[in-house]
């Protein structure tokens with residue numbers, strides 16, 4: 092019997108993490124191949140508040156990763172390698188003895204409030220953009236480090252190395268420190284034009300430039316599981332590979348597009364809407380429209396925008412549950428469907444939605460302050476969120492077209508958010524073009540493709556995309572109710588003029 096190439100992917104999102112096995116099966120001898128994915132472990136990712144700060148439960152996440160590795164072997168799989176992808180920007184600091192200093196901050200921690208404005212005034216927004224290519228988001232690594240600097244954090248003085256979350260977890264697994272390229276590009280301290288760390292900027296902020304390791308490309312072997320972990324788990328040798336470690340870009344690498352130039356939306360806690368480029372786009376229009384250039388697979392760059400995403404709905408659901416009103420997502424969507432269309436709209440990217448004490452009340456306040464009826468029911472609130480997201484997607488899609496001079500035939504949506512079919516319908520309606528959805532597990536699949544390529548089973552990532560197309564169904568949503576969506580978009584544009592993003 093021939094061995095089926097098997098890999099283990101860990102995909103960690105802001106709300107939950109998953110371990111999935113990927114098996115590349117030959118469906119006819121010498122013929123076409125398919126990727127079969129099996130989820131073997133799922134765990135919540137719950138941030139922890141200590142005093143005034145919000146942190147990740149990094150050690151808990153490591154423990155869940157170890158459980159995922161154990162389960163893989165207990166279930167009889169023989170993965171050749173494993174790899175981890177996570178959200179961007181966050182990090183741990185390692186001291187001279189190789190130990191973690193403190194507990195990594197969560198990107199929604201409030202320590203960076205006001206720092207976008209402060210650093211733009213101090214250094215110039217133009218310079219910051221030209222040298223990072225990034226959207227001005229308060230949680231970018233640069234602002235987090237600057238907040239620590241301003242607070243005289245002793246951790247910064249004691250730190251020898253900064254490891255971004257996937258690199259940190261890889262370090263715990265292997266004892267090897269590395270910095271993966273796509274994560275490095277989310278820091279705002281990496282210069283995309285020079286493809287190098289921005290040491291003058293680090294020095295200007297009072298940060299030690301030796302904190303940052305030379306980036307490695309996805310597919311690089313980080314090392315083997317440490318002897319200690321193998322003994323603890325009772326598992327054989329296992330290679331740890333650098334994935335496209337930033338989950339957004341991992342998902343983008345798995346978009347089953349047929350055209351070389353396509354627009355995608357990675358839908359989850361965040362909505363990341365963009366398109367792949369070969370080189371970063373760093374002109375003043377990109378700065379004005381506040382887009383990001385983030386590193387992707389194969390050294391590519393992606394022009395994209397972070398949109399607040401389903402976080403707004405997740406937070407409402409959490410608050411309603413606290414009040415004893417517990418509904419599943421399908422139940423929430425059913426309530427939204429039964430309400431009046433386009434009653435009230437919000438700008439999902441207003442920073443007030445970043446981490447408010449009560450999301451439903453924040454939405455109601457936004458509507459009131461903008462002369463709109465405030466949502467009265469759960470269904471009305473959910474509808475307001477989903478319609479507003481869809482309209483925002485149209486705005487950002489059109490901006491991406493304007494910046495790249497490309498007209499996109501439709502939008503590929505991937506990630507967990509595509510399970511919300513109403514959002515997919517609304518998106519097709521809002522953009523007035525087809526929406527193609529799938530696969531749900533795009534980030535984990537992108538992670539697997541990198542491992543399969545590193546193992547020599549795929550010639551390149553394009554062959555990986557063909558594998559995705561052969562393996563996972565795509566659903567199509569056609570645009571409907573076009574005059575209603577046009578009117579809503581006109582209203583939405585007016586709202587954006589009042590409160591620009």
Ligand SMILES: C[C@H](O)[C@H](O)[C@@H](O)C(=O)CO
Nearest residue numbers: 178179180198338339361
């Ligand atoms: C901080 C955000 O999570 C990040 O910028 C975004 O790109 C992401 O990684 C979403 O998972």
